[in-house]
Amino acid sequence: MILGMIVDNVWLDALIRLGGVAMLVPLTVIVLTWVERKVMGRIQMRLGPMRVGPYGLLQGFADTIKLLTKEDLRPTTADRWVFELAPFAIVVPIIMALVTLPFTADILIRNLTLGLFYIVALQGLSIVGFVMAGWGSDNKYALIGGARAAAQLISYEVPFILSILAVAMVAGSLDIGIVVGSQDDTPFIAYLPLAFVIFMIAGLAELYRQPFDIPVAESEVVGGPFVEYSGIRWSMFQLGEFVGMVLISILASLIFLGGWQWPIGGDVPEWAQAVTMAIKTVAFILFFMWMRASLPRLRVDQLMAYCWQLLLPFAFLQIIINGLALAYDWPLWTLTVMSLIGAGALVYLTHRAARQSGVMNQPTGVSAQQVGSVL
Amino acid sequence: MAIEHHAPPEHELDTIDINVNVGPQHPATHGVFRMVLTVDGEVVTDLDPVIGYMHRGNEKLPENCDYRQAIGYHDRTDYLAQFNTEHCYVEAVEKLTGLTPPDRAEYIRVILAEFNRISSHLMFLGAFGTDVGLFGTSFMYAFRDRETIQDMFEEVTGERMMFNYFRPGGVAWDLPDDFDELARGVLSQIKRGIKDIDGLMMDNEVVLVRCRGLSPVSREDAINWGLSGPMLRACGIQHDVRRADPYSIYDRFEFDIPVGEQGDVFDRMTVRFDEIKQSVRIIEQALDQISEGPIMVEGMKRILRAPAGEVYMRVESPRGEYGVYVVANGSDKPYRHKVRAPSFCNLSALRAMSIGQYVADVIVILGSIDIVLGEVDR
Numbered sequence: 001m002i003l004g005m006i007v008d009n010v011w012l013d014a015l016i017r018l019g020g021v022a023m024l025v026p027l028t029v030i031v032l033t034w035v036e037r038k039v040m041g042r043i044q045m046r047l048g049p050m051r052v053g054p055y056g057l058l059q060g061f062a063d064t065i066k067l068l069t070k071e072d073l074r075p076t077t078a079d080r081w082v083f084e085l086a087p088f089a090i091v092v093p094i095i096m097a098l099v100t101l102p103f104t105a106d107i108l109i110r111n112l113t114l115g116l117f118y119i120v121a122l123q124g125l126s127i128v129g130f131v132m133a134g135w136g137s138d139n140k141y142a143l144i145g146g147a148r149a150a151a152q153l154i155s156y157e158v159p160f161i162l163s164i165l166a167v168a169m170v171a172g173s174l175d176i177g178i179v180v181g182s183q184d185d186t187p188f189i190a191y192l193p194l195a196f197v198i199f200m201i202a203g204l205a206e207l208y209r210q211p212f213d214i215p216v217a218e219s220e221v222v223g224g225p226f227v228e229y230s231g232i233r234w235s236m237f238q239l240g241e242f243v244g245m246v247l248i249s250i251l252a253s254l255i256f257l258g259g260w261q262w263p264i265g266g267d268v269p270e271w272a273q274a275v276t277m278a279i280k281t282v283a284f285i286l287f288f289m290w291m292r293a294s295l296p297r298l299r300v301d302q303l304m305a306y307c308w309q310l311l312l313p314f315a316f317l318q319i320i321i322n323g324l325a326l327a328y329d330w331p332l333w334t335l336t337v338m339s340l341i342g343a344g345a346l347v348y349l350t351h352r353a354a355r356q357s358g359v360m361n362q363p364t365g366v367s368a369q370q371v372g373s374v375l
Numbered sequence: 376m377a378i379e380h381h382a383p384p385e386h387e388l389d390t391i392d393i394n395v396n397v398g399p400q401h402p403a404t405h406g407v408f409r410m411v412l413t414v415d416g417e418v419v420t421d422l423d424p425v426i427g428y429m430h431r432g433n434e435k436l437p438e439n440c441d442y443r444q445a446i447g448y449h450d451r452t453d454y455l456a457q458f459n460t461e462h463c464y465v466e467a468v469e470k471l472t473g474l475t476p477p478d479r480a481e482y483i484r485v486i487l488a489e490f491n492r493i494s495s496h497l498m499f500l501g502a503f504g505t506d507v508g509l510f511g512t513s514f515m516y517a518f519r520d521r522e523t524i525q526d527m528f529e530e531v532t533g534e535r536m537m538f539n540y541f542r543p544g545g546v547a548w549d550l551p552d553d554f555d556e557l558a559r560g561v562l563s564q565i566k567r568g569i570k571d572i573d574g575l576m577m578d579n580e581v582v583l584v585r586c587r588g589l590s591p592v593s594r595e596d597a598i599n600w601g602l603s604g605p606m607l608r609a610c611g612i613q614h615d616v617r618r619a620d621p622y623s624i625y626d627r628f629e630f631d632i633p634v635g636e637q638g639d640v641f642d643r644m645t646v647r648f649d650e651i652k653q654s655v656r657i658i659e660q661a662l663d664q665i666s667e668g669p670i671m672v673e674g675m676k677r678i679l680r681a682p683a684g685e686v687y688m689r690v691e692s693p694r695g696e697y698g699v700y701v702v703a704n705g706s707d708k709p710y711r712h713k714v715r716a717p718s719f720c721n722l723s724a725l726r727a728m729s730i731g732q733y734v735a736d737v738i739v740i741l742g743s744i745d746i747v748l749g750e751v752d753r
Contacts, residue, residue, distance in 0.1 A: 044515035140395045144417070144734065210510060211581045219403040219506050220735050296581045297508025299735045300417060354580035 017109040021098055029242040030060035036289050043293040070231035075138055078228065082136030087229070087236035090129030094243045097122040101250055102176055104260045104273040115176040116168055119251065120161055123206065126240060127153045130215060133225035133237075145224020148300050149215035152205060155307035156212070160202035162315035166195040167255045169322045170335070180259035184266065187258035191335045194318045194342040196256045198311055200287075203248045205303065207241065209288055211295040212303055219297075249284035253277060310353070314346045392420055395734070399428045403506055403738045406748030410725075410741070412734065419737050422729045424722065429752040434714050441707040442468050442543060442679045449699075450537040452714055453750040455498055458484070458491040459692040461541040466622055467688035467699045468543040471681040474672050480545035481624045482665040486558065487531065487540070488690075489654040489661070490524050493565060495693035496647045496654075497521040499745045500572055503644060506742030507585050513575055520568035523561045530557065543679060545671035558662055562655055569651055577648060583641070590728040590740050592638035600724040603717050604695025605646045606744065610638030616691035627664065628657045640743040647693075647745070680707050694718045694745055714753055718746040 007013050034049065034057065041048025049056030074083055100115040102108035112118050127149060134146015167188055171179040179188075189196045205212040216224040226237050253259060257280045260266075260273035298306070318339060325335040398409035407428035413421035433452050437445030449460040462484050469476065476484075497517040504513025525535055530551055532538040540547050551557070576582055592602070597610040607614055615632045617625040633649030635642025681703035689698040695717025702711035721744045729737045 040510065044512050045519060046515060140393055143393075144395070144414075148417075210508060213508070214735075217508065217735065218510075219508060220738050222402060292510055293512050294575070295509070296504065296579065296585065297735070298581060299585065299733055301733065302584060351580065354584050 014110060018099070021109060022095070025095060025098070025243055026064075026239065028246060029239050030064055032242045032246070032285070033063065033238070034060040035285075036292075039286065039289045040293045043290070064235070067231055067235040072231040072233055073228075075228050077138040079136040079138065082132050083228075084136075084233070086129045086133035086136055086225070087233045087240075088129070089132055090126045090240040091236050091243070093122040093125035093129075094240050094247060097247055098243070100176070101247065102180075102254070102259075103250065103277055104270060105177070105180075105266070106270060107274065111175065111177050113173075113175045116164055116174040116179070116255070119247070120164060123244070123247070124153065124157055126244070129240070130225050133229070137225065137228040139228050141221040141223070141227045142225050145215045145217075145221045145227070148221075149208070149225065151300055152208075152212065152214055152303060155304040156202045156205035156311075159198050159307060159311035159315040160206060162312075162319060163192075163195040163199040163202065164255065166192050166315075166318045166322050169319070169326060170332075176254055176259075179255055180261050181266070183258035183262050185262075186332075187256060187262045189256040191332055192256070192318065192322075192339050193336070194314060194321075194339040194346065196252075197343050197346060198315050198318070199252060199256065201311060202307070203252065204288065204291060205307070207244050207248060207288065209245075210292045211298045213292075213297055214300045214303060217297055245285060245288055246281070249281045249288070250277070252284050253280035306350075306353070310346065310349055314342055317342050390415070397738075398425075403742065405502065405742070405746055408722075408741075408746065408748055408751070410737075412737065414734055417733050417735075419729055419732055419734060422726045422737065424725055426719075426722070426748075426751055429748045431749075431753070433749075433753040434712055437712045438709055442472075442681065442709065445709065445712065446541065447537060447539045449714075450539055451749060452716065452753055453692060453694065453697065453718075453747050454536060455495045455747050456491050456693045456697075457536070457538050458488045458541070459495075459690055460697055461538065462488050462623070463688055463690040463692070463697050463699050465541045465543050466690070467686050467701050468679070468681065470686045470688060471684060471701060471703050472543060472679060474544045476545045476672060477669045478624075479665060479668040480670045482661050483546050483550060483670065484541055485623055485625065485628075486658055486661045486665070487528070489657045490527070490558075490561070492654045492693045493651050494521045494524040494528075496651050497524075497572075499647055499693075500576060500644070503739075503742045503745075504576055504582075506738050507582055509575075513572065516568065516571050516575060520565050523564050527557055527561050530554075542671070544675050545669070549670050555662055558658065562658060565651070565655060569648070573648070577645065585736075585739060586641035586644060586743075587639060588637070589640040589736055590732060592724070592728065594638075596724075596727075597638060600727070601720045602695070602724060603720065604691065604693070605643055605650065606695065606721045606724075608632065609635035609642035609646045611636055616689055616696055620689065622688070622690060625657075628660045630654075630657050640739055643743045643745075650693075678707050680705065681709075685711075689715070692717060694747065694750070695721060697750075714750075716750040716753060718744065719751045719753075722746050722751055 007016065037059070038048040049059035052058040052062045074080065097119045099109045100112045100118050102111060130149035131146045134142045134149065167179060168174050170188060170191055171182045173179060208216055216226065221227070226234060229237065260277050264272055264276055321335060321338045321342065324330070325332070325338070392413050392415045395412045395414055396409070397412060398404040399407040404410070409425040409428065411423040411425065412419050431451070433448045437448050446461055446464060449464045450457040453460045497520055501514040501517030505511060528538060529535050531554065532540040592610050594610050594612055597607050597612060611634050613632050613634050616622070618632060630653045633646050633653065635646050683703055683705045685700070685702040687698060687700045689696050696715065697717055698715030700713040700715070701709045704710040725741060725744060728740050732740065
């Protein structure tokens with residue numbers, strides 16, 4: 001127990017832990033930007049950063065210094081307070097969500113009995129910042145990006161929450177400690193593969209990463225809500241993005257892969273728990289980076305159609321399956337079988353929708369022949 | 376007009392269309408192209424293309440140069456298919472002057488022009504992936520193979536971009552001694568490399584969802600709009616200048632003309648992808664058939680004078696029918712020099728193809744036309 005209770009005073013203890021997290025967060029982001037560039041470079045057959053420090057290790061620090069010293073520009077026509085506060089509206093909720101997110105049984109700030117609910121609620125809050133940035137910048141690209149972000153949030157958030165709810169149903173609690181504790185033998189991914197698939201897809205959308213980087217689409221709206229930002233404010237968006245990625249990765253490891261409990265059990269030394277969690281978290285982070293390098297972008301209406309027409313019904317299906325299995329006290333392996341069938345159906349339907357596409361690309365029912373008269 | 380604007384009922388929020396200016400500096404406009412979109416939410420209701428930012432007078436300038444000096448200006452029109460455009464111009468001058476280049480020179484021209492077609496289509500596939508949203512991966516894969524071609528061009532001509540290698544009556548100098556080996560090595564690299572691109576782009580579900588059925592063009596419209604090249608063939612029309620009006624020695628090779636079915640964005644992409652394979656076929660045949668011999672017409676004069684007359688020469692460039700119209704008046708300079716730029720003509724259909732589509736799709740449609748601004752603006 002390296003972090004049982006650092007000092008006797010409860011408030012002081014919490015403050016010290018908060019300070020530790022607040023220091024770790026920028027450091028993690030700096031390292032992660034380097035990792036991301038290296039991973040993308042690897043996938044794209046190039047080296048990535050190589051100049052600053054050995055293997056470009058100090059690149060992230062150099063970039064941070066550059067961003068900190070860069071001029072903080074604000075368009076003269078921007079809505080001043082909305083524009084300047086938007087980065088905080090994105091970063092603050094995500095960092096606040098870290099308060100109750102445990103890394104191991106003891107490396108955490110405070111455990112809440114409604115921890116999962118708290119995290120999901122705060123994650124959804126950062127959308128306010130996107131819309132603020134989109135509106136306050138007085139830029140049409142930013143406006144389109146902000147509107148897209150709002151539209152996207154409404155569609156992915158419901159399946160995202162339902163997939164977490166499925167976990168809470170099986171664990172019987174919203175307390176992350178109890179959720180992890182009940183995965184001693186088997187991680188929940190074995191019982192709830194469907195919920196896991198939905199969680200990962202919705203999580204990608206939550207992070208605005210490919211194939212769901214629609215609000216920030218580089219080739220369309222050139223960064224969307226961020227387009228007018230520079231220097232430190234821009235880097236806060238970046239911070240929010242990467243902290244969000246870490247948050248989703250840790251959450252996925254905790255609620256689906258058994259956190260620090262599986263496969264080593266609860267009564268092992270602290271460092272073994274931390275290593276287990278680190279491996280799982282890094283695996284998820286690398287997965288997100290891999291997706292980024294290999295998938296193009298969906299269109300916003302396609303994302304919405306996918307979320308509402310496929311993800312949401314299947315998320316409800318998972319809830320119903322859970323309800324049946326838990327209400328009638330069926331053995332848990334029936335849950336696995338039903339959820340696996342559901343996951344298979346979801347993957348098959350996704351595949352079929354992609355292969356039989358073509359109808360979806362007629363947004364307004366106007367064919368080229370009809371607009372021929374425009375010329 | 377495609378979109379019907381109903382008067383909003385009372386007690387409902389009124390909405391307005393906004394103008395969004397895309398370009399001339401925008402990552403997705405492939406150069407200095409600008410379009411003013413009128414958008415109703417995410418749907419484009421009108422599009423106003425603005426061109427001319429890269430106008431350099433490439434049609435007028437050759438009228439002050441002698442026939443050989445003008446070759447360089449064709450490198451600079453379509454700067455991704457330099458050999459194809461040079462080929463067109465030198466063939467036009469040869470038609471005017473009545474020169475017949477030796478066999479070896481013709482083979483060299485065809486081999487290099489087909490390699491250039493491959494390199495241009497690879498460039499398209501890479502850039503198109505970026506338009507659809509791939510974060511540079513398609514670009515890097517396409518450029519891995521394109522780089523080998525580019526290195527080979529450098530070996531042959533001493534230049535990576537503005538080759539200036541074809542001459543009326545032949546080519547500037549002979550190929551390097553190990554060219555056959557070099558070219559076959561490049562071909563095998565391309566054959567291996569396009570498999571990666573096939574998996575990354577053609578077989579990618581997200582690309583399928585984005586591109587299938589997007590802005591289909593009917594055959595009649597394609598002809599009426601004057602589309603050519605892959606844009607036309609994607610609509611199912613088997614028209615290729617190399618077949619329809621064989622120039623140079625293209626009648627000696629066996630190759631297929633890949634066509635699409637419904638002329639949508641995905642068909643345009645697959646047509647270009649299949650054309651890479653056909654170009655590989657042509658090059659392999661040409662490498663087998665090429666023989667030693669002179670590379671220039673015997674007894675070329677230092678100053679080339681063309682008898683009075685006019686000629687229109689067209690070739691199949693990677694973007695479509697590239698044409699050069701030259702009027703000669705007996706002097707050593709062209710009296711009138713006009714270029715038919717395929718991407719200019721293809722671009723003219725952009726507005727009709729884009730209206731009613733989403734903003735994100737307009738970027739993809741523009742990418743699928745594969746414009747080269749140097750050629751559009753000239």
